[in-house]
Amino acid sequence: MRDFSYLRAASADAARQAAALPGAMLLAGGTTVIDLAKCGVAEPDMLVDITHLKGLDRIEVDERGATIGALARMGHAADHAGIKSRFPAISEALWQAASAQIRNMATIGGNLMQRTRCPYFRDPANFRACNKRQPGSGCSAIGGVTRGHAVLGTSDACIAMYPGDLAVALIAFDATVHLGDRRIPVDDFFLLPGSTPDREHPIEPGEMITAIEIPGFAAARRSTYLKIRDRQSYEFAAASAAVGIEFEADGRTIRDLRVALGGVATKPWRARAVEDVLKGKALEPDAVRAASRLAVDGAVDHGANHYKIELAPRVVARAILKLGETA
Numbered sequence: 001m002r003d004f005s006y007l008r009a010a011s012a013d014a015a016r017q018a019a020a021l022p023g024a025m026l027l028a029g030g031t032t033v034i035d036l037a038k039c040g041v042a043e044p045d046m047l048v049d050i051t052h053l054k055g056l057d058r059i060e061v062d063e064r065g066a067t068i069g070a071l072a073r074m075g076h077a078a079d080h081a082g083i084k085s086r087f088p089a090i091s092e093a094l095w096q097a098a099s100a101q102i103r104n105m106a107t108i109g110g111n112l113m114q115r116t117r118c119p120y121f122r123d124p125a126n127f128r129a130c131n132k133r134q135p136g137s138g139c140s141a142i143g144g145v146t147r148g149h150a151v152l153g154t155s156d157a158c159i160a161m162y163p164g165d166l167a168v169a170l171i172a173f174d175a176t177v178h179l180g181d182r183r184i185p186v187d188d189f190f191l192l193p194g195s196t197p198d199r200e201h202p203i204e205p206g207e208m209i210t211a212i213e214i215p216g217f218a219a220a221r222r223s224t225y226l227k228i229r230d231r232q233s234y235e236f237a238a239a240s241a242a243v244g245i246e247f248e249a250d251g252r253t254i255r256d257l258r259v260a261l262g263g264v265a266t267k268p269w270r271a272r273a274v275e276d277v278l279k280g281k282a283l284e285p286d287a288v289r290a291a292s293r294l295a296v297d298g299a300v301d302h303g304a305n306h307y308k309i310e311l312a313p314r315v316v317a318r319a320i321l322k323l324g325e326t327a
């Protein structure tokens with residue numbers, strides 16, 4: 001790991017100014033940025049520590065929704081009484097992410113900015129070709145080992161899977177990322193790789209995530225996050241689904257449905273086709289299973305990741321039916 005300087009920012013404005021300098025990176029919990037520096041993917045000249053900045057760790061929840069400060073720890077947000085009761089999918093997504101130690105260090109803002117786990121991306125010493133790391137160098141994953149790669153939202157330049165859990169739940173409930181005064185819907189905060197996989201977010205140098213805001217939809221209140229992975233903890237998703245549902249007064253007809261997928265796409269993936277087909281219908285297991293297949297419309301596999309195309313609709317259907325059981 002190469003040497004870098006360390007700055008403890010005195011204020012949010014000072015952090016933004018310092019982070020705008022070439023070679024500077026923000027340091028929050030450090031659970032991603034230090035790993036990336038160690039493996040040579042990130043080569044910061046300066047880390048700008050923001051962990052102690054006042055007010056950015058606040059979590060506020062009421063009937064209109066929730067605002068979670070960028071410096072709130074993942075573990076704190078997962079365990080927050082208001083998040084657990086009004087946004088169970090968000091609490092569950094956080095609980096199932098990483099390990100207890102990491103959740104106690106890692107922040108909400110850092111979580112949104114985490115990078116792909118594509119092994120070729122994280123091994124510059126052995127794999128030179130990676131368009132995300134080095135634009136125009138090619139993609140070592142295409143034609144390589146692809147079991148953990150994406151089947152949705154891919155391009156000829158990059159098939160890296162978006163690994164996070166929280167953002168999947170956020171996208172289902174139309175959350176917004178606050179960059180100070182600028183607001184970006186979470187869906188727009190994550191960019192498809194296209195021909196520029198190195199550009200992952202529409203965030204400019206010197207901009208900093210300050211909070212996320214989640215509207216208080218009824219469907220968020222009856223929601224869940226189902227994560228299927230190779231082992232039951234400390235593992236990224238093979239496929240996951242954040243689902244929220246609101247029923248009409250009859251308790252069976254679906255008034256509102258939210259479905260988003262993780263572990264299968266290059267960004268957190270909203271499955272609107274599933275939502276549109278099921279809204280207004282009674283919750284019926286066969287109809288749910290058939291509609292859930294729409295979640296992977298347009299999916300393209302690269303051999304070893306084909307199983308995700310089979311798995312993802314089952315995860316979606318199981319999550320929807322589980323919520324139906326509690327109606």
Ligand code: FAD
Nearest residue numbers: 028029030031032033097098107109110111113164165209
């Ligand atoms: P840092 O490492 O401090 O920063 C990460 C990046 O975000 C850096 O580029 C930094 O400059 C930038 N940044 C930080 N804060 C801000 C801000 N406010 N505004 C703009 N940019 C900012 N995640 C999951 O979702 N699910 C998992 O199952 C999971 N498993 C994991 C397993 C392991 C072994 C590890 C190491 C990580 C895992 N993670 C998982 C990822 C983990 O959640 C992230 O490492 C963590 O959330 C990053 O937060 P941080 O505060 O430590 O960020």
Ligand code: SF4
Nearest residue numbers: 118130131139158159
């Ligand atoms: Fe790089 Fe993307 Fe190819 Fe992985 S899939 S090697 S991140 S270009």
